[in-house]
Amino acid sequence: MATRIPSLPNIFRSRIYEEVVQKLATVPLPDSERRLFPTIREVLCFAALLGFSEQRRLPLDRSQGVEDVSYQQFERDQNAEFLVFLIALAEGGGADVLREGREQDCATVFEEYANGGLAIIKDHLLRAGGEYPDRALMGLLRERGYLVPTQAEPDLAKISF
Template identity: 70%
Template structure:
């Protein structure tokens, strides 16, 4: 897409979760679960799409934005915006050059829905380790399959 691409907005409703996952260091480490807000929004948008959670941003609650250049800097992140819009619209017309704002809006709504899923899960989980909580969420919803490295030999009888 070559038109003037809009910034990607997120709702302030989830700012506590955004800061917890993308700004605060994980307990006992020097790393963050999501090194950038862009990466968190991409994760949230995919989760929102997978869960069928497309939630319009309530602008009366306030929004924060991420410069579109942050997405352009990572072609896979920029492509994800258009991929989600295409999957949602089920029509290639959504990818027309003058439709950047529509693609951004669709991405934002799925990211908003995904942030809602994450917040609900973290509130229920109550754990101090959001990385572990998100892994449990992904396993419970069937998005992540964990294969045991060693077979459980205790369950074998002769």
């Protein structure tokens, strides 16, 4: 018997970070036709994971305006949909947060962690100059210990000429 996943409501993001979201999802990287993230949904998922990992949960300031991502965008990618529920579950609300009728609570937790993650990303992009968002995000991930170099620097002292 298959378990039914509750339907999500639309997911909102703050207009405060709209420039960052657009830079990551719609603006091609310098000297390329490639975008860093294929969709805004992926930007929000990355930001929510970063926000959760950094314990940065920021409520959306609706007075500054919000943009939404239709729930269908999350339903199209079951992993993205699962991520919304997984973050809400990991937040510590217990399994009750997954009960039918609590979908908005799950969406709010996700939105707030995504908002916190976008704040971290925006700050880092500003410090890095923002021209190369791909390099800035890689730097952020290295700085925070999420990316660890796989190859040690060679010991040049052992080399003789």
